[in-house]
Amino acid sequence: MNAGSYIDKNRVLRFAQWHARASGKAPAPPSNALGHLGQMQNDQLGFFLRAREQCGDVARFRFILLPVHLLAHPEHVRRVLVDEHRNYDKQTKGFNVLRLVLGNGLLTAEGELWRRQRRIAQPAFHRERIAAFGERMVLAAEDTVRSWIPIAERSGTIDIASEMMRLTLRIAGETLLSTDVTGDAASVGQAVSLLLTEANVRILHPIEVPLNIPTPHNRRVLSALSTLESVVRKMIEERRKMTGQRPNDLLTMLMEARDEETGESMTDQQLRDEVLTIFLAGHETTANALAWTFYLLSLHPGVARRVEKEIVDVLGNRLPEVGDVNKLVYTTAVLKESMRLYPPAWIIGRRAVNDDVVDGYEIPADSIVFASPWVTHRHPGFWQNPEGFDPDRFLPERAATIHRTAYFPFGAGPRICIGQGFAMIEAVLLLATLCRKFRIDLVPGHPVVPQPSITLRPRYGIKARPILHT
Numbered sequence: 001m002n003a004g005s006y007i008d009k010n011r012v013l014r015f016a017q018w019h020a021r022a023s024g025k026a027p028a029p030p031s032n033a034l035g036h037l038g039q040m041q042n043d044q045l046g047f048f049l050r051a052r053e054q055c056g057d058v059a060r061f062r063f064i065l066l067p068v069h070l071l072a073h074p075e076h077v078r079r080v081l082v083d084e085h086r087n088y089d090k091q092t093k094g095f096n097v098l099r100l101v102l103g104n105g106l107l108t109a110e111g112e113l114w115r116r117q118r119r120i121a122q123p124a125f126h127r128e129r130i131a132a133f134g135e136r137m138v139l140a141a142e143d144t145v146r147s148w149i150p151i152a153e154r155s156g157t158i159d160i161a162s163e164m165m166r167l168t169l170r171i172a173g174e175t176l177l178s179t180d181v182t183g184d185a186a187s188v189g190q191a192v193s194l195l196l197t198e199a200n201v202r203i204l205h206p207i208e209v210p211l212n213i214p215t216p217h218n219r220r221v222l223s224a225l226s227t228l229e230s231v232v233r234k235m236i237e238e239r240r241k242m243t244g245q246r247p248n249d250l251l252t253m254l255m256e257a258r259d260e261e262t263g264e265s266m267t268d269q270q271l272r273d274e275v276l277t278i279f280l281a282g283h284e285t286t287a288n289a290l291a292w293t294f295y296l297l298s299l300h301p302g303v304a305r306r307v308e309k310e311i312v313d314v315l316g317n318r319l320p321e322v323g324d325v326n327k328l329v330y331t332t333a334v335l336k337e338s339m340r341l342y343p344p345a346w347i348i349g350r351r352a353v354n355d356d357v358v359d360g361y362e363i364p365a366d367s368i369v370f371a372s373p374w375v376t377h378r379h380p381g382f383w384q385n386p387e388g389f390d391p392d393r394f395l396p397e398r399a400a401t402i403h404r405t406a407y408f409p410f411g412a413g414p415r416i417c418i419g420q421g422f423a424m425i426e427a428v429l430l431l432a433t434l435c436r437k438f439r440i441d442l443v444p445g446h447p448v449v450p451q452p453s454i455t456l457r458p459r460y461g462i463k464a465r466p467i468l469h470t
């Protein structure tokens with residue numbers, strides 16, 4: 001594109017914004033009678049990026065009659081998630097669909113219930129507690145290393161996405177809930193995939209068939225839900241039967257918590273919702289972050305070599321431990337850059353409780369706003385060469401210049417991810433343990449396509465060959 005056409009495009013955009021501001025309504029991409037739903041259904045990720053290009057920092061869409069705004073500027077993200085968070089709640093279609101699965105756990109609860117549950121769970125995520133999990137994380141990764149060696153020796157292939165799901169699922173079970181879920185990994189994996197895809201279908205379809213109507217599709221959804229519920233119920237029942245000292249973990253904390261005022265413990269339903277939430281939120285996102293990181297490392301062998309060199313420099317010939325995480329500076333930067341380009345939680349929705357005005361545009365009460373890491377992490381006003389994979393952006397001096405809410409893979413404000421510290425330690429330790437032994441080569445011809453369901457997953461997995469370092 002030459003400079004002239006760029007100026008022209010900017011001029012057109014400025015005129016559209018001026019015109020829109022005068023009307024109080026943000027600019028909207030072209031649409032049809034159903035609004036923008038069709039375009040969203042075809043290509044959500046591209047649609048959001050184009051909307052920012054075409055409309056600027058505030059873009060207005062319509063899902064049939066419901067107005068929706070995409071807020072791309074970091075200051076707008078901050079307004080919704082941090083400064084004015086009381087005016088933006090989770091009564092959105094997306095969270096309602098999640099509530100069908102997770103009930104009212106930490107991720108979906110609101111108000112006093114959320115505050116109380118967060119207070120109860122918070123101590124389980126303190127740094128020292130998480131540090132104590134480091135060894136289990138590395139031991140689990142070592143098992144994965146052992147299982148890949150014969151595959152590497154016969155030049156076989158793996159699906160890195162499902163390998164990472166299995167590994168992080170096992171770690172979430174062992175560390176937070178002291179339960180061995182390795183036997184359930186395959187059925188849990190299938191159930192999670194089906195439910196996340198279903199959640200997205202429901203979000204994007206104007207007409208929902210209630211779950212209690214026994215269509216073949218609903219039956220599959222209910223069966224996936226009952227798979228997850230039975231794993232969670234088993235965990236809770238086994239813990240209840242336990243005599244003597246209970247493990248000092250999140251499950252015990254949740255079960256022993258008492259309401260400060262009434263002294264009551266959590267109901268079975270609340271306990272089920274919390275455990276299911278942690279179980280799901282605690283493994284799926286981290287697995288995707290790792291899968292995308294291996295994908296990018298394979299595409300950028302120079303970066304992969306720098307990671308391997310750092311691992312040798314820091315660890316020598318031993319396994320990593322929690323104390324190494326702060327020293328693995330480049331490896332951490334690679335993970336952060338990978339979550340910039342492929343943020344596992346790629347979109348965060350909220351409902352405006354009362355009317356608001358953002359950048360001069362009306363946000364009506366009851367309408368939906370989206371803050372999207374996928375979009376803001378590529379905002380050309382805040383990122384040079386936004387599509388370029390450049391982990392050096394996250395090395396300390398350069399990272400200090402990044403706008404606080406230009407990068408928010410874990411959200412922001414009071415609802416920020418409770419598992420952020422856990423996820424970063426886990427991801428760095430797993431990456432170091434696996435990259436110590438292997439490089440990952442993508443299998444030519446296998447399509448790697450980001451699928452924007454509730455989380456950003458590789459639609460067809462990521463087929464790869466583990467190659468042992470010589």
Ligand code: HEM
Nearest residue numbers: 106107281282285286289344345410411415417418419423
């Ligand atoms: C790379 C990994 C992860 C990413 C990218 C991620 C991302 C996020 C984001 C963006 C939110 C905020 C959602 C919103 O504002 O609507 C969130 C919330 C949450 N995450 Fe994570 N997460 C990750 C790992 C984890 C882990 C390991 C756990 C648990 C062990 C966890 C548990 C939760 C919970 C319970 C919430 C709800 C917190 C609240 O509202 O109080 N996440 N996560």
